[in-house]
Amino acid sequence: MSNQKKKRQAKEEKPKNPVRATRSKPLPRPAGRASILTEQRRLKMARSPHAYVRGNTAQFYEWIVEANGDSLPHGPAIWICGDCHTGNLGPIANQDGKVEVHIRDLDQTVIGNPAHDMIRLGLSLATAARGSSLSGLTIVHMLEALAAGYESAFEAKHRKPRLPERPEAVHLAMKMAVRRSWQHLAQERIEDLEPTIPLGKRFWPLSQAECKAIDALFRDGAISSLPTGLSGRNDAGKVKVLDAAYWVKGCSSLGRLRYAVLLDVDGGVIEGDDLCLMDIKEGVKAAAPRYEDASMPRDNAERVVEGARHLSPFLGERMRAARMLDRAVVIRELLPQDLKLEIEELNKEEARRVAFYLAAVVGKAHARQMDPTTRRRWLGELRSGRSKSIDAPLWLWTSIVQLVSSHEAGYLEHCRRYATGAN
Structure with a gap:
């Protein structure tokens, strides 16, 4: 037969x-x-500080609202990711099979302050860097690169800014994505090629x-x-x-x-x-x-789909x-072709390139929703108020330093409660 x-x-x-x-x-x-x-x-969430950050969006926004909300710039009203950590970016295919790196999870998307996405991504990168035993000096350079990468999306005169050259970690993920077939998806997701x-x-x-x-x-x-x-x-x-x-x-x-x-x-x-x-x-x-x-x-599913259409058209x-x-x-x-970027281990040379590139992806998603005048105003806001000690907005650096501290304490407390069986 x-x-x-x-x-x-x-x-x-x-x-x-x-x-x-x-x-x-x-x-x-x-x-x-x-x-x-x-x-x-x-x-x-107990497995690593980075996993704790990814799984605890609520604590992030509690801090944003209660501790530092008034010191942040009031950015343009656009759709934001709302949970912009490294695991929520990666290769995405459209219906015609074209693949690009986009935001890939929009559960938290709202029309809100784009500064929140910058801070969330910076916290994720800083936590990943600490997990890779990188120095504080490297984290300073990463956040400078993050600011530069994000701003690069608003410098372009046309509405579709080009992304910079992909760092090695992203390049490898893209190569893997474009080569994948149904068999790869089935073996990865359902561990079987049979129709069950x-x-x-x-x-x-x-x-x-x-x-x-x-x-x-x-x-x-x-x-x-x-x-x-x-x-x-x-x-x-x-x-x-x-x-x-x-x-x-x-x-x-x-x-x-x-x-x-x-x-x-x-x-x-x-x-x-x-x-x-x-x-x-x-x-x-x-x-x-x-x-x-x-x-x-008002419907939460319709909100997610509408946010995705603005931020990640392929998705x-x-x-x-x-x-x-x-x-x-x-x-x-x-x-x-849909893959999550796994940024768990970073080396010193790659850290800045990854930060610049991922920030440019987020910046591009934000910039496409703004007219030229709004983009210029937001770029000016981003570049104002910098100190001589770091080439990034001071509010971005201050926010991430305080968030890293609060999340590290929260992570250790979470581990203690988990170990003792407390709810």
């Missing part, structure tokens, strides 16, 4: 219910997820209500058009849910609704090009403060907002 016939026969023999509701392996049931996910989140999602450490069983809700979601034409709209796929292809599971993924998002859904796009013989992996993620209220007079969607065009189980959710297809 040929491989194609075997695949067709296997598909015909699959049960009629496209989403498996029960499995024999004992795994957390829906009612018991919350406590396990909370414990996993606490463990992840294997339950285990990362994927848990669904309730009957979740099964029905997911199946209904992809019967909606607005949602099913996401995978069919990808370049090279049949626009009129039939979308069918093959399998789905609760996805144990992320850190700060642990405990929200999160599902992986495996789809067959064209209804024919199941092969890699016919399959796609969808990510359904609950949209929740942002911790990032927004400008009070800003007009944004925004591949996202939809919907309602599921009376909650707001964001749906997007995971493409093989």
Whole structure:
């Protein structure tokens, strides 16, 4: 029997219910997820100061609002990432297969102060540098490079500033991204090339209500058009849910609704090009403060999608907002080219280049939302009030020094409480 016939026969023999509701392996049931996910989140945040920074957006903004908010410049009202750490930047593909480095996670996006993204990125880089045992002098140079990289996006006369040459860490990630295929995505995300999602450490069983809700979601034409709209796929292809599971993924998002859904796009013989992996993620209220007079969607999923369209167009065009189980959710297809930048280890020479480049990526995302006059005014604000001791805005340096100190203390306290079992 040929491989194609075997695949067709296997598909015909699959049960009629496209989403498996029960499995024999004992795994957390829906009612018991919350406590396990909370414990996993606490463990992840205890692994390193950088992990603690990534997983604790709330403490960052508590400090911003209470301790230093009045000393920051009041930047233009634009969409900001809201959680601009290094792990939330990386290669992203658009529907036509073009790959660029963009902001890749917009859960916290709001219309707010762009200075918050600069500070958040600087804190992430400084924490990563400390984790790499780099000196304080190197961190000074990194923050100077961050300021220069961010400002470079506003110096260009045209609306689409070019990014600088990629540092080695980013270049390697880009090379890997453009070479990846469905097989790479399947092996990395679901550890299997077969058209199922294997339950285990990362994927848990669904309730009957979740099964029905997911199946209904992809019967909606607005949602099913996401995978069919990808370049090279049949626009009129039939979308069918093959399998789905609760996805144990992320850190700060642990405990929200999160599902992986495996789809067959064209209804024919199941092969890699016919399959796609969808990510359904609950949209929740942002911790990032927004400008009070800003007009944004009230629905949290619609807010995330709208922010993505402004900050990361490659990602925004591949996202939809919907309602599921009376909650707001964001749906997007995971493409093989979508990668997270892993900036855990830095050396002295690479640190400045990484800081400059990532800041330029964020600056470009901000600048595309401003007219020429607004860009000039914001650039002037960024360059004013500098001291002779550091070639970066003094408010940026002061903020990051204080934040590194407060987060280091918070991290140690978190570890103590985790070790003693305190909530």
